[in-house]
Amino acid sequence: MSIVDLHTHSTASDGQYPPAELVALAKERGIEVLALTDHDNIDGLDQAVEAGTRLGVRVIRGVELSADDHLNLHILGYGFPAAAPGLREMIVELKQGRGRRKYKIRDYLRAQGVEVDLALVEAYAEGGVIGRPHFAQALIEQGYVGSRREAFDRYLDTPEFQKFDRGKPSAEKCIRTIKAAGGKVSLAHPYQIVLSEDGDKNLEALIERLAGYGLDALECFYPKHSPEQQACYLGLAERFGLGVTGGSDFHGEKNKPDHPLATWNLDVSWLTNSQ
DSSP states (O other): OEEEEEEEOOTTTTOSSOHHHHHHHHHHHTOSEEEEOOBTOOTTHHHHHHHHHHHTOEEEEEEEEEESSSBTEEEEEEOOOSSOTTHHHHHHHHHHHHHHHHHHHHHHHHHTTOOOOHHHHHHHHTTSOOOHHHHHHHHHHTTSOSSHHHHIIIIISSHHHHHHSOOOOOHHHHHHHHHHTTOEEEEOOGGGOBOOSSHHHHHHHHHHHHHHHTOOEEEEEOTTOOHHHHHHHHHHHHHTTOEEEEOOOBOOTTTOTTOOOOOEEEOOHHHHTTO
């Protein structure tokens, strides 16, 4: 058993802290195994691994990929080598797509009567991959909304926005690419995935399908999971022979104040022994 947080973000995507500072925070928190899982980006991993070696924290190379099968279906990749064959090429394509996406989001918001300052969005990204949280910060700064939650509820996570925001890879492609690169795969925060009305039954079918592609684990422990949800996900992991992961989805106090670094006590030997 180890004290772990297997879902965190740095300034390489939309997190508040640079990778080395994130590892230092994890050390202070008592975390023994930390995974850096930036959105569509692996640029911060070398810095995180180096800091982990220096500070005595086991850093797992990770990434979080968004899949197009369902809204909020996110795939966590773990433990792939630095070279990450195939995955690195996918990341390049995704980063290029995100580069174009910022203009599309700007134009989408403009059509809603909101003129966002793209230079401000880029400044918030601090050279990392631009995402919706950076637009949310700009919307707050420009006075269009009063909070990050309001920015998402009114503009950045509506059904209209989701119809517009397409072009992501399939879950099958995400999983098979990570596996081919030598990594392990977990399904992130199952409660967020938007399925049809019979959610529990369809989630079970989805996990069975993903397991067929090579899914290794399920993120059963997450700050927003209710006790009932957690029990459900643990049961599904057992049913399909999957490992159990847990993560905070930490982005920093400014970006996600209700997601502090977590200290889940889990057996992750299935993951660390592969490295």
